[in-house]
Amino acid sequence: MTLLPPDVLADRLKSGLLSFPVTHFDADLQFDEARYREHLAWQASFDVAGLFAAGGTGEGFSLSSAEMDRVVRVAVDEVAGKVPVIAPATGGTAVSIAQAQAAQAAGASGLLLFPPYLTEASQKGLVEHISAVCRATDLGVIVYSRANAVLADATVAELADRNPNLIGLKDGVGDIEQMTRTYARVGDRLIYVGGLPTAETFALPLLQLGVSTYSSALYNFLPEFALRFYAAVRAQDRPAVYQMLTDFVIPYLDIRDRARGYAVSIVKAGLTTVGRDGGRVRPPLTDLTETELAELTTLVEKIS
Numbered sequence: 001m002t003l004l005p006p007d008v009l010a011d012r013l014k015s016g017l018l019s020f021p022v023t024h025f026d027a028d029l030q031f032d033e034a035r036y037r038e039h040l041a042w043q044a045s046f047d048v049a050g051l052f053a054a055g056g057t058g059e060g061f062s063l064s065s066a067e068m069d070r071v072v073r074v075a076v077d078e079v080a081g082k083v084p085v086i087a088p089a090t091g092g093t094a095v096s097i098a099q100a101q102a103a104q105a106a107g108a109s110g111l112l113l114f115p116p117y118l119t120e121a122s123q124k125g126l127v128e129h130i131s132a133v134c135r136a137t138d139l140g141v142i143v144y145s146r147a148n149a150v151l152a153d154a155t156v157a158e159l160a161d162r163n164p165n166l167i168g169l170k171d172g173v174g175d176i177e178q179m180t181r182t183y184a185r186v187g188d189r190l191i192y193v194g195g196l197p198t199a200e201t202f203a204l205p206l207l208q209l210g211v212s213t214y215s216s217a218l219y220n221f222l223p224e225f226a227l228r229f230y231a232a233v234r235a236q237d238r239p240a241v242y243q244m245l246t247d248f249v250i251p252y253l254d255i256r257d258r259a260r261g262y263a264v265s266i267v268k269a270g271l272t273t274v275g276r277d278g279g280r281v282r283p284p285l286t287d288l289t290e291t292e293l294a295e296l297t298t299l300v301e302k303i304s
């Protein structure tokens with residue numbers, strides 16, 4: 001796919017729902033390309049604004065750089081004609097730059113830059129890390145503020161000034177004051193993506209803070225429900241949003257919250273409940289128990 005100019009990519013992403021597909025593994029926990037392709041084709045058959053390969057829900061953190069490159073190439077090959085594919089970059093600066101360059105070479109349309117691993121970092125250090133990755137690619141970059149890379153409003157403003165191809169901020173924190181400060185400073189220079197676990201939970205209030213879209217893990221197995229939810233959020237149809245929260249999202253959170261890491265495991269289980277076999281997660285994540293899977297199946301049946 002020819003390179004999408006960063007501003008064109010930003011316009012596309014900010015006005016539709018974003019898909020974060022799971023990555024399928026076989027019985028030996030090796031990448032299962034055939035099932036992944038089938039899933040992506042299904043995901044791209046609905047009205048979705050962008051597909052983020054090997055993100056958090058896609059267990060990008062458990063892939064080697066070579067596997068990540070393969071997953072991105074498969075995604076580009078399978079859906080790039082229909083939906084922009086955004087590739088991940090993560091880890092230290094050198095590794096992130098190599099992944100950013102591999103993503104561009106693979107034909108991805110943009111980059112989601114995840115926090116570096118393990119170490120804590122100052123805001124100044126984060127500016128240098130993020131700017132180095134932005135400089136290394138022509139792709140539009142969305143930076144993920146979360147974990148050890150939570151970005152203050154002044155940091156976001158400096159990053160936006162220094163890096164013309166920085167197009168977005170994905171928020172994985174949900175700090176209302178920080179979001180308000182950031183939007184007041186940076187405004188529509190960037191797009192804002194909601195990225196908290198099960199992003200639907202926060203979507204309506206975050207819309208008021210400039211967050212016009214979000215990464216929907218639920219979209220993996222309930223694409224029509226997720227799109228209805230997004231439409232209700234954008235229309236600020238509060239009764240409809242709360243009805244869907246009550247009927248499905250909140251009881252779903254009750255299962256998700258039983259173990260750390262279930263925000264991803266429950267999505268693979270969700271695929272299994274709709275007859276699409278999400279398969280297993282890789283360690284360090286763990287799968288839902290049979291009892292939890294049965295509970296999730298009952299819940300999904302109620303809204304299907």
Ligand SMILES: O=C([O-])C(=O)C[C@H](O)[C@@H](O)C(=O)[O-]
Pocket residue numbers: 020055056057058194195196197198199200214215216217218263
């Ligand atoms: O790569 C990521 O950060 C995600 O996968 C975020 C999730 O999609 C999150 O927003 C969710 O669980 O809805």
